[in-house]
Amino acid sequence: MPSVMLRKREDGKLIFYVAKKDLEETIESIEFDSPDKWGGEVVLGDGSKYAFEILDAPPKIPLTLQAKRL
Amino acid sequence: MAAMTREETEALIQEVLEVYPEKAKKDRAKHLAVNDSSLEKANKCITSNRKSLPGVMTVRGCAYAGSKGVVWGPIKDMIHISHGPVGCGQYSRAGRRNYYVGTTGVNAFGTMNFTSDFKENDIVFGGDKKLSKIMLEIEQLFPLNKGISIQSECPIGLIGDDIEAVAKKAAKETGKPVVPVRCEGFRGVSQSLGHHIANDAIRDWVLENRDGDDSFQTTPYDVAVIGDYNIGGDAWASRTLLEEMGLRVVAQWSGDGTIAEIEKTPKVKLNLIHCYRSMNYIARHMEEKYSIPWIEYNFFGPTKIAESLRKIAALFDDTIKAGAERVIARYTAEYEAVIAKYKPRLEGKRVMLYIGGLRPRHVIGAYEDLGMEVVGTGYEFGHNDDYDRTIKEMGNATLLYDDVTGYEFEEFVKRVQPDLIGSGIKEKYIFQKMGVPFRQMHSWDYSGPYHGYDGFAIFARDMDMTINNPCWKNIKAPWKNQVANDEALKAVA
Ligand code: SF4
Numbered sequence: 001m002p003s004v005m006l007r008k009r010e011d012g013k014l015i016f017y018v019a020k021k022d023l024e025e026t027i028e029s030i031e032f033d034s035p036d037k038w039g040g041e042v043v044l045g046d047g048s049k050y051a052f053e054i055l056d057a058p059p060k061i062p063l064t065l066q067a068k069r070l
Numbered sequence: 071m072a073a074m075t076r077e078e079t080e081a082l083i084q085e086v087l088e089v090y091p092e093k094a095k096k097d098r099a100k101h102l103a104v105n106d107s108s109l110e111k112a113n114k115c116i117t118s119n120r121k122s123l124p125g126v127m128t129v130r131g132c133a134y135a136g137s138k139g140v141v142w143g144p145i146k147d148m149i150h151i152s153h154g155p156v157g158c159g160q161y162s163r164a165g166r167r168n169y170y171v172g173t174t175g176v177n178a179f180g181t182m183n184f185t186s187d188f189k190e191n192d193i194v195f196g197g198d199k200k201l202s203k204i205m206l207e208i209e210q211l212f213p214l215n216k217g218i219s220i221q222s223e224c225p226i227g228l229i230g231d232d233i234e235a236v237a238k239k240a241a242k243e244t245g246k247p248v249v250p251v252r253c254e255g256f257r258g259v260s261q262s263l264g265h266h267i268a269n270d271a272i273r274d275w276v277l278e279n280r281d282g283d284d285s286f287q288t289t290p291y292d293v294a295v296i297g298d299y300n301i302g303g304d305a306w307a308s309r310t311l312l313e314e315m316g317l318r319v320v321a322q323w324s325g326d327g328t329i330a331e332i333e334k335t336p337k338v339k340l341n342l343i344h345c346y347r348s349m350n351y352i353a354r355h356m357e358e359k360y361s362i363p364w365i366e367y368n369f370f371g372p373t374k375i376a377e378s379l380r381k382i383a384a385l386f387d388d389t390i391k392a393g394a395e396r397v398i399a400r401y402t403a404e405y406e407a408v409i410a411k412y413k414p415r416l417e418g419k420r421v422m423l424y425i426g427g428l429r430p431r432h433v434i435g436a437y438e439d440l441g442m443e444v445v446g447t448g449y450e451f452g453h454n455d456d457y458d459r460t461i462k463e464m465g466n467a468t469l470l471y472d473d474v475t476g477y478e479f480e481e482f483v484k485r486v487q488p489d490l491i492g493s494g495i496k497e498k499y500i501f502q503k504m505g506v507p508f509r510q511m512h513s514w515d516y517s518g519p520y521h522g523y524d525g526f527a528i529f530a531r532d533m534d535m536t537i538n539n540p541c542w543k544n545i546k547a548p549w550k551n552q553v554a555n556d557e558a559l560k561a562v563a
């Protein structure tokens with residue numbers, strides 16, 4: 001379960017950053033992204049997939065979260 | 071020599087790899103690549119931040135070097151104890167040229183070496199007592215110090231000393247920050263992990279010191295310069311530009327910096343990152359914890375400076391935007407004169423770089439402003455995200471080499487035949503003896519600053535002075551020089 005730091009890039013895209021792995025990728029899609037449900041499976045720019053726990057509101061970004069590699 | 075095609079460059083890499091045994095060849099092949107600027111991500115073409123191969127010579131440093139030498143060392147009003155045997159600190163003492171103002175030994179300590187000078191006894195019985203004693207001595211001898219950092223060398227981790235406990239005790243006694251840093255040299259594959267550990271130590275032991283204290287008067291224009299180590303005065307040359315456009319520079323991390331500035335950084339509006347590799351960690355942390363945005367900028371060469379000034383100004387109001395334009399306009403005549411003078415002497419010259427973690431991509435623009443071309447570049451300890459940022463800066467089909475070995479670098483230079491190499495002291499004399507003009511791009515070859523418009527003038531002069539130095543014509547012994555011989559014979563006859 002890597003710790004993932006989420007931040008917004010200047011162009012509004014979400015960046016998925018794992019310091020330990022030198023991984024800095026854009027998030028291309030996220031399963032749930034609505035005011036009352038956020039998280040689930042995300043697909044990164046390089047095609048790899050991770051999953052966040054599902055939250056009941058979009059979190060305040062930047063933020064560090066745990067993600068599971070799928 | 072004409073530019074190499076993609077096929078030629080690939081063939082060159084294959085040829086150089088030929089001498090390695092099978093396993094080493096496989097490993098090194100991943101670290102050498104031909105640039106393809108159409109790629110979005112570097113991990114498709116190059117691997118980085120891996121352990122160097124045993125048996126080949128590369129030029130990396132250790133985690134202690136990354137923490138003490140790079141991040142902590144320049145904080146001038148703290149005393150940094152090189153905790154362990156004497157050599158690590160003494161052989162690297164004052165070598166990095168981070169300038170500072172202050173009276174050394176009284177209120178600034180940058181070029182001094184403090185060490186606990188471990189002996190066999192300390193290894194066998196532990197060095198915690200000695201460390202406490204040293205800190206008391208420091209308080210007596212240098213009462214104007216503003217804090218102490220304990221930079222662990224290899225043995226500390228091996229014998230399991232509890233420097234955190236000693237630090238806490240000493241901090242209580244002196245009332246000043248005492249920061250233990252677990253940057254033992256054996257951690258990680260290069261100095262890069264040392265940067266990360268040092269960033270984490272700042273985060274855990276210093277950054278929160280003024281949380282909840284609002285006595286510091288802020289303005290909407292407060293910024294911090296992060297990752298500028300003031301090599302030869304770089305940070306000063308950068309700071310003037312930022313101040314001229316109307317910003318207030320609250321902190322310099324860490325060239326000519328103080329602990330008070332670091333403690334005040336969580337109050338700024340924007341963090342400006344120059345050396346991304348060594349300090350992005352703390353910027354990311356401050357973004358998350360204090361909601362301070364950060365951006366990367368580049369103050370090498372007028373094109374990149376103007377680009378960066380505008381990028382920074384875009385995050386502020388119109389007065390700053392106007393300020394940026396004013397600064398650019400003010401220096402235009404100056405840098406145009408520099409280019410007019412040196413470009414004719416340098417145009418078309420080809421450069422190969424091999425530097426630490428930032429400059430292999432950051433200085434490319436400055437060379438291009440002088441009409442020069444960077445045909446090969448590589449990082450000692452860059453990571454994936456550094457190469458991501460590099461492939462766009464470099465021309466197509468140019469060489470990329472990660473953690474290059476001495477052998478590979480020499481072979482590349484023999485074949486590519488650049489007009490200039492920019493790298494470090496360990497490479498300097500090899501290439502000079504091969505007859506290739508060389509500049510040290512870590513220490514600016516005892517010159518500098520190279521940042522900012524003022525620095526660009528010095529940069530251009532230095533490159534000209536090196537490349538067009540008459541000595542390169544005399545590299546061959548006179549009696550081996552056929553043309554000169556014939557002429558001499560004619561003169562005699
Ligand atoms: S590797 Fe260890 S012993 Fe060598 S310089 Fe670094 S800290 Fe000192």
